[in-house]
Amino acid sequence: MHTRRFFFKSSAAAMFGFGAMPGWLSRAASRTVRGRKVLVAIFQRGAVDGLNMVVPFGDPNYYALRPAIAIPKPDGTGESAIDLDEFFGLHPSLAALKPVYDSKVLAIVEAAGSPDPTRSHFDAQDYMESGTPGRKATADGWLNRALPQVAGRPSPVRAVSLGTALPRALRGHNDALAMSNLNQFQVREASASGTFESMYEGALDQTMKGAGRETFEALKMVQTIQRQPYAPANQARYPNGRFGQALQQIARLIKADVGLEVAFTDVGGWDTHVNEVGARPSQGQLANLLGNFGQSLAAFQQDLGDRMADVLVVTMSEFGRTARENGNRGTDHGHANVMLVMGGDVRGGKVYGDWPGLGPEQLYEERDLAVTTDFRDVLGELVAGGLGNRDLAAVFPGYTPRFRNLL
């Protein structure tokens, strides 16, 4: 581990020359001294059914509301919930996350969500990414605002989204990169690259000159990573699919010590109105998606090994789904959901949040799980405690997050 990291640092330093080493690079090199963490935000687009993802098997109403699609109480088989604390259990397809939970690296926050009542995917995603529920005018995203102010020039790869477009959460005045793949972030013709670089370098047009300089720095940075063949450590195996690959690339960026501070990626397909659960609990749309989701997260944690101490992962989804199943073995748009928080310094192995219950008088608008933890409480704690940005009034304007002591 140490030799590899040393190699990256020295190769990056050699690239710029030791004397000319940019400020962000020396900051990246002294990362461990600073003790700041890389924050990885994951968005489950389409509204995952949190009640079947982390199953409240201890709440009898759960089974009353979902006669056809409830996940059975833990019975040791692969067709039942995996017990966590005698009240909540993981969906059987999330088996890969059980050891992570047991090793106290994974925390679960129940009944978390947005206070805004909207059940529109579009609006709810927008609100969750802007970090300002109910306010459409917000121009930037919470994750961009979460980046701490630094003296001097920041790393060109401090904020990265794995995906084709820059997500709402990362938009804003701090530079952020979107790339669908580390290997695609390059000028495809190597010969043209040098010519482009000198064009932009010499431009009298200051806007273009500045953008060019940042771009070619970022390109070189990523190139040093690209040149290293990457093999996940600790026998970690990322499953096929875009999400697992995205997490692998984030792991690669983290291990390369190039100044990554925040990363974002998303995973879709959770809008399970029909056939959410198949003939058996381990089958159907949700089971397939969760299998891939859990294995990807577990692989990421395994791959990073000790480096998980420098990383915080958080998952979110725009809203939960109806407590009651619908007529098509599925669920409709609801309210509160579940969030996962993973990291070496997380007080894991515990389910957080006040459980509001699923009784008729306990449900939000008589149909959905009520929100007892604002999603900004979770994000705010990670931004302050992980990124070291204590100006939460700027990150979540108009809201004061209440920490849940996850860290």
Next chain:
Amino acid sequence: MHGQMRFIISMRSSRFAAGFLAAAMAIQPAMAAASFQQKMPKDREVLHALDRLTFGPRPGDVERVEQIGLKKWIEQQLHPERISENPILAGKLAPLESLTLSEAETVRRYPPQQVIAALADGRAPLPADPKARAAVERLVAKYKARKGMDPGAGEPESKTPITDILTRPQIMTLRRGTPDEKRQLLGSLGPGKLDDLFTALPRPQRQGIMAFVPTDTRRKLLWLNAPPAVINYDLSEAKVYRAVYSERQLQEVLADFWFNHFNVFFDKGADRFLLPAYERDAIRPHVLGKFRDLLGATAKSPAMLFYLDNWQSVAPDRVPRGRRARGLNENYARELMELHTLGVDGGYTQKDVTEVARCFTGWTIKAPRTDGGYQYNDRLHDRGSKVVLGVTIPAGGGEDDGERVLDILAHHPSTARFISRQLAIRFVSDDPPAALVDRMAKTWMKKDGDLRAVMKTMLESKEFWSEGSLRAKVKTPFEMVISAVRAMNADVDFAFPLANQTAQLGQPLYRKIEPSGYSSLSVDWVNSAALVSRMNFAMALAQNRIPGIAVDMSRFTGDPEQVAKSILFADISPATRAAIQKALDTNDQPVTPALVAGLLLGSPDFQRK
């Protein structure tokens, strides 16, 4: 390497280096505000006009405008109906059927999964057109068959492996064949086999196939997989074709401006079906007309009513029987004032937002997912009196309450100023001088929001023709892509890949989520990932690597100066010139006109206009 045929540009160093300093002076964006008082050089005016009023000059455009006369050409562009349209364009648009349909017929012919499910249960109407009806019936049959197989399956699993569809040699042809061989192979497959092949291929490879089949087949392949995707295809293709080929360039630039001003997001539910009619009927007819008409058309359009939720807004005390209480929705009212008319500092309060929302209660949609037409429903309307920006709207106005609000907003001085400034930002500079905005606003107030008159004031202003305006704008991704295609005089047989390129550069067409639309400020487009994508697009285009786009390099001689001149239509900046010179001087690789062209399209010079 030596034995190989290498096309090396002959170097004419002395000429190439001439005019070095003169170019350096002319090309730089001016910084000081005083520069808006200083006239740009006379010989830059035609190119400046082409840069701003079109999607970029094509070869020969500068000469054409000079021949017509700059003043007369601008006058023509302000009256698009007087320009005879490029005959190529009509042919390109003809197959894009969804653009011509009503909202109701669009849902029927391009049904999403839910509607197909409803059709299977007999709960939704079929298309009126018999051919379209038969096709939809086949889709429904396919759906029923699939549903019967496995209730647990999320994705259809019954993909035929590619080796069952094609022989080995055929697969090789598809992989490595020439365009003609591919075209021939795909043409020889029947429609059924083509569909199987399309379904069997991973998504990124589908586009590769689409380039070698006719437009009708492309649409059909898309349709069989996800019918609503065809609507996005049609919209994107039409937008690209119009921008590339239309002779009425200013009209197209304005259609882009005004759609963006009244932005609607394609992927918000029913808006997929409502968007073609929105652009066609609410935006395009009014871009040089009266603002009040444009505003009214957007306000009543099902697309906007759905996008900003007004169709669900109900007077708090008037919940219709059998429906869940929903109450007032302020979304449209707020954006109407903040983004569409007054501007965020235009002098309205939260109370005004609520009052405006009350006025628009009852402006709704018949049935967004099946019919889509605008409807005023009096039972949802708030019948009390309202006060909007100090004006009392008496009780009992019904549908007219909304019209009154639009009258007030369209003629408000804040609106005149806010929109004049938006236009000046698009056409003059990122931070246009207040004096110009004031004069445009004055015209607005005098001419009852006549958008042509406001444009005219701007185009006749000294600021538009000043040093401060010259090359002051960075191209948006769409402008960059289209201007490159036009500069290269490329032949576009398949426009969708260009829309994908635009998305790759950061501006997916019809997919801006926020009602604010896309920014036209340089700070929002100049960033690392976007710049790399611009360079890669430039190289791919010049080297004919974009499917469906053909670039003819034969018009370029071996002279780099000539290549530069015919792409930039002006002298190149010293740094760009020096960098290309260096590439020419380094002998370890062939330098073709295509490479020079790619370098120029990706240069800092080409990113500005």
